[in-house]
Amino acid sequence: MNTIRLNARRIEKPWGRRDIPAIFGSATPDGEPVGEVWFEDPRGGRPELLVKYLFxxxxxxxxxxxxxxxxxxxxxxxxxxxxxLVLDAEPEAKIGIGLRDETDAQSLREAATDGSIERLVDWHPVAAGDSFYSPAGTVHSIGAGLSLIEVQQNVDVTFRLYDFGRARALQLDAALAVAQPGPYTQPLQPYVLTPGREILADGPAFVLERWRGPGAGMLQVRPGKPLWLVGVGRGGRLDGKKIEAGSAWLVEGSVELVAEPRSDLLIAYPGRGLRSFAAFAWETPSVLDFRRRRFRDSPKGLKKAG
Known part of the structure; x- marks a missing residue:
């Protein structure tokens, strides 16, 4: 089987929300709000990348x-x-990434201890469609009022410097040992490679692409070189299987992808350097007229996540 639909697992977080998209269910009345949805391989194991939704x-x-x-x-x-990739942002929503100025480890420790680190972090106003690649060592925080997709290397390790007054453990020594105490520079400015194919990140750990619009053809995936596909909005079909908004897939071999006219897909794969998808072509809607019957029951997508 070349395509695996990944299982969605909800993760409760004190900073999460109860008004998450219906495809993920609803938060339990007596539990913590849902902050993350992890997409996991139903076969088990530890794939190289992990896809999440955050609310x-x-x-x-x-x-x-x-x-x-x-x-x-x-x-x-x-x-x-x-x-x-930001899906939805309330007014004044921000992501903190990097510091406003260069500092040293001792000054960063003191700021984390007295709370002034909130002013040291460089907070960026964000809107739907914005994207960031955060290399290891980057001091960061995702602000309130956001719905986004996160792609990460699949390892559960986080060192907290500061937690906005919540009673959770900090890992100051470990965090200071790995933090880059200075401003953030985006490794790559997103750009459109060809109509329908936008490059959001190109390594060092993985490539992230956003594909929009109609197209059809084969995704030629070599053994041992998987890719992850996420239905951001309207999708299409992957080897005949419907791509729903809010679904995530692991592709481990060559498959047929038919993307409908308003499709919106996120593609991720490990390493640096763009892969060639020469056997897949973005096409004009008129070329796809004969395929439209295949999408009569396609999902409308997540117009607003959360």
Whole structure:
């Protein structure tokens, strides 16, 4: 089987929300709000990448993740780069990434201890469609009022510097040992490679692309070189299987992809360097007229996540 639909698992978080999209169910009345939805391989194991949805009513902790060199002696299988695609943002919503100015570890420790780190972080106003790639070592926080998709290296390691008064453990020493205490520079400015194919990130840990519009053809995926496909909005069919908004798939071999006229897909794969998808073609709607009957019952998509 070349396509695996990934299982969605809800994760409760104190900063999460109860008004999450219906495709993910609803938060339990007596439980914590749902902050994350993880997409996991039903066969088990630890694929190289992990896809999540995040829904925030409060800011996440100000935190940092180690790179591979720092993670290895601590017993982790890899470092943790991550990237975000904003789906929906309330007015004044922000993402904090990097610091406003260069500082040193001792000053960062003092700021994390007295709370002034909130002013050190560089907070960026965000809107739907914005994307960021956050390399390991980047001090960051996702603010309140956001719905987004996160793609990350699949390792559960986070060192908190500051948690906005919540009674959760901090990992100051570990965080300061791996943090880059300075401004953030986006590794790559997103760009349109060809009509319908936008490159959001190109390594070092993984490539992230956004595909929109109609198209059809084969996704030629070599053995051992999987890719992840996420239905951001309207989708299409993957080897005849309907791609619903809010679904995620692991593709491990060559498959047929038919994308409908208003499709919106996120594509991720490990490493640096763009893959060739020469056997898949973005097409004008008129070329796809004969295929429209295949999409009569297609989902309308998540017009507003959360």
């Amino acid at each position: 925030t009513s409060q800011p996440l902790s100000i935190q940092v993740h180690p790179d591979a060199a720092a993670a290895d002696p601590l017993g982790y299988p890899s470092g943790k780069d991550e990237a975000w």
